[in-house]
Amino acid sequence: MVDNASRNHARLIERVAATQDRHAFMMLFAYFGPRVKSFMMRSGANDAFAEELAQETLLTVWRKATLFDAERASAATWIFTIARNLRIDVLRKEKLAVNAQSQLEILGEDEVERPDQALNAMQRAERLKLALNGLSPEQTELLRLSFFEDRPHSEIAQALNIPLGTVKSRMRRTIILLREILEDLK
Numbered sequence: 001m002v003d004n005a006s007r008n009h010a011r012l013i014e015r016v017a018a019t020q021d022r023h024a025f026m027m028l029f030a031y032f033g034p035r036v037k038s039f040m041m042r043s044g045a046n047d048a049f050a051e052e053l054a055q056e057t058l059l060t061v062w063r064k065a066t067l068f069d070a071e072r073a074s075a076a077t078w079i080f081t082i083a084r085n086l087r088i089d090v091l092r093k094e095k096l097a098v099n100a101q102s103q104l105e106i107l108g109e110d111e112v113e114r115p116d117q118a119l120n121a122m123q124r125a126e127r128l129k130l131a132l133n134g135l136s137p138e139q140t141e142l143l144r145l146s147f148f149e150d151r152p153h154s155e156i157a158q159a160l161n162i163p164l165g166t167v168k169s170r171m172r173r174t175i176i177l178l179r180e181i182l183e184d185l186k
Helices: 006-017 022-042 045-067 073-108 115-133 137-148 153-160 164-184
Strands: none
Touching: 006 022, 006 045, 006 164, 022 045, 022 073, 045 073, 115 164, 137 153, 137 164, 153 164
16 A cells, blocks of 8 residues: 555656656755665765765656656655665675775786787677677666666566566576577677
8 A cells, every 4th residue: 555655756756857846855854864874874884975875866757756756666766775775886886996905906017918918808808799689679678777777686576567587597598598609709
């Protein structure tokens, strides 16, 4: 059952999407800003970082309000999902930066990537791009959700409105097909 507050928040997002209504956005920001900040702090972020993530979350709401679908999720669920995904993205980027720095330290300055290594990496990336173009849009979407957005299969099933078992079997078939395409491109 959807309560009045949820309906009101959904309407505010819809107003932002339809007319970029600043007053509606300010009302959303006033309500969700402190809640998202608190959510971030409970998940381990310090005060300044939590504030930054809360602001980025609400800016994303402003920019992507047209993507909100009240039939699929409540306003709060949609907004907190954005917040969670932003936090995951930031943590992933921090981890990549730390890994890159440690790799540089391991390699040392005298072990810079050779031109042939760079060429091989570019060729592998091009083969992967060609292989991905050989997949159907549905298969590409599955890979994007799973590997690039790092979503669990259960969340993918919910997002695509298909059974979990179907997600798993389609994912398996897609990976097998991708491997076959990559083998043919060698």
